[in-house]
Amino acid sequence: MIPYEDLYQLNQTFMDDYRKSFDDSMDKGWYILGNKVSTFENEFAAYCGGGHCAGLASGLDALVLALRYFNFPEGAEVIVPSNAYIATILAVYHNGLVPVLVEPDISTYNIDPAKIPQAITSKTRAIMVVHLYGKCCDMEQVLQIAGAHGLKVIEDCAQAHGATFKGKKAGTFGDFGAFSFYPTKNLGALGDGGALLSADEDKIAEIKAVRNYGSREKYHNDYIGINSRLDEIQAGFLSVKLSRLQEINAHKRKLAAIYDQELNTNFIRPAVHSDYGDVYHIYAVRHPERDRLREYLLRNNIRTEVHYPVPPHRQKALKNKLGGAYPISETIHRTILSLPVSYCHTQEQVAHVAAVMNAF
Numbered sequence: 001m002i003p004y005e006d007l008y009q010l011n012q013t014f015m016d017d018y019r020k021s022f023d024d025s026m027d028k029g030w031y032i033l034g035n036k037v038s039t040f041e042n043e044f045a046a047y048c049g050g051g052h053c054a055g056l057a058s059g060l061d062a063l064v065l066a067l068r069y070f071n072f073p074e075g076a077e078v079i080v081p082s083n084a085y086i087a088t089i090l091a092v093y094h095n096g097l098v099p100v101l102v103e104p105d106i107s108t109y110n111i112d113p114a115k116i117p118q119a120i121t122s123k124t125r126a127i128m129v130v131h132l133y134g135k136c137c138d139m140e141q142v143l144q145i146a147g148a149h150g151l152k153v154i155e156d157c158a159q160a161h162g163a164t165f166k167g168k169k170a171g172t173f174g175d176f177g178a179f180s181f182y183p184t185k186n187l188g189a190l191g192d193g194g195a196l197l198s199a200d201e202d203k204i205a206e207i208k209a210v211r212n213y214g215s216r217e218k219y220h221n222d223y224i225g226i227n228s229r230l231d232e233i234q235a236g237f238l239s240v241k242l243s244r245l246q247e248i249n250a251h252k253r254k255l256a257a258i259y260d261q262e263l264n265t266n267f268i269r270p271a272v273h274s275d276y277g278d279v280y281h282i283y284a285v286r287h288p289e290r291d292r293l294r295e296y297l298l299r300n301n302i303r304t305e306v307h308y309p310v311p312p313h314r315q316k317a318l319k320n321k322l323g324g325a326y327p328i329s330e331t332i333h334r335t336i337l338s339l340p341v342s343y344c345h346t347q348e349q350v351a352h353v354a355a356v357m358n359a360f
C-alpha cells in the first residue's frame with residue numbers, strides 16, 4: 001500500500017537529531033519559552049528572509065492573534081478565499097469579525113485578485129489570503145488592492161513554508177505571515193505549533209507578550225493575553241527540521257515534477273508559472289469523477305486525500321452565517337484529489353501512482 005502520508009517514516013531521517021535535541025532539553029530542565037524557542041524564532045525569521053518571529057501554540061492561534069492585533073471594531077469585514085481551510089474563517093469569527101468570501105482562481109486555487117475589489121465595503125479592514133497547497137497567491141495584486149483601500153494583509157502560510165512569489169518567501173509580503181507546524185506540514189513538529197512572522201519588531205514584541213498572558217515582564221500584564229506559547233521541546237524539533245526544509249521542499253518538487261510530466265491530460269494538474277516557487281504541501285489534481293478515481297486508486301493500493309470535501313459555506317458550524325453562491329469553490333471541492341507527495345515517498349512510488357492513474 002502506498003500511504004498518503006507516513007509520519008513515522010517521514011520523521012525517521014531526523015530521529016537522531018530529534019533525540020539529541022530532546023536529551024538536551026531533559027538535561028537542561030527548561031520546558032517553557034527557553035533558548036530553543038528563541039533560537040527557532042530567529043532561525044525561522046532568517047530562513048524566510050528577515051523580519052521577526054513569535055512562536056505560538058498553533059496555526060489557528062497565529063491567525064487569531066494576527067487579526068486581534070489590529071483591534072478592528074466588532075462587525076468589521078475581512079476578505080478570505082471561499083475555498084479556505086476552516087481555520088482561516090474561524091479566526092475571523094473568534095475576533096467578532098465578519099468573513100467575506102471571495103472566489104478563487106480555478107487554475108491556482110488561490111484567491112482571485114480580480115474579484116477582491118467588488119467585495120470591499122466601508123466595513124472592510126483586512127484581506128486574509130491563503131497560500132493554498134504550497135503555492136503563493138499573486139501578492140503583487142493583493143498588496144496593490146490593499147494599499148489602494150487602506151486594508152491590512154494577513155497571509156495564511158500554513159501550507160507554504162518556503163514557497164516564493166517572484167523570489168520572495170511566503171509570510172513576508174503582508175502585515176503578518178501566519179504559520180502552522182502541525183506534523184504533516186512541510187515544516188512539521190511532533191505535535192502542535194505555530195508562529196507569526198512580521199517585518200515590524202514592535203508587532204512581534206506585542207504578540208510575544210499576548211501569547212504569554214499579556215506579559216512582557218513576569219507578573220506584569222500589559223494586555224488581556226492568552227496562553228499560546230510554542231512548546232520548548234517542539235521548538236527544538238523544529239530547528240532540526242528547519243535545517244532540512246530546503247531538502248524536504250526540493251524532494252516534494254521532484255515528486256511533483258514526475259506527476260507533471262507523467263500524468264495524462266485527463267487530469268487537471270497544478271498550474272506552473274516561473275513567478276511561483278511552489279512547495280507542494282499538497283499535489284492536487286482535478287478530475288470530474290474524483291470519487292470513482294479515488295476508489296479505483298484505493299483498490300490499487302494507493303491512498304489519497306481530499307482537501308477539502310466540504311467548502312466552508314456548507315459546513316454545519318457556519319450554516320446561515322455565510323450567504324451567497326460559490327460555484328468555483330463548489331467545483332473545486334467536488335473534483336479535487338490530493339496525491340501522495342510526501343518526503344517519505346520515493347520517485348518510483350510516485351511514477352507508479354502516475355502510471356496507475358493513467359490507466360483509469
Ligand SMILES: Cc1ncc(COP(=O)(O)O)c(C=O)c1O
Nearest residue numbers: 058059060085087158180181182
Ligand atoms: C491553510 C491552513 N490554515 C490554518 C491551519 C491551522 O493550523 P493548526 O492546525 O496548526 O491550528 C491549517 C492547518 O491545518 C491550514 O492548512
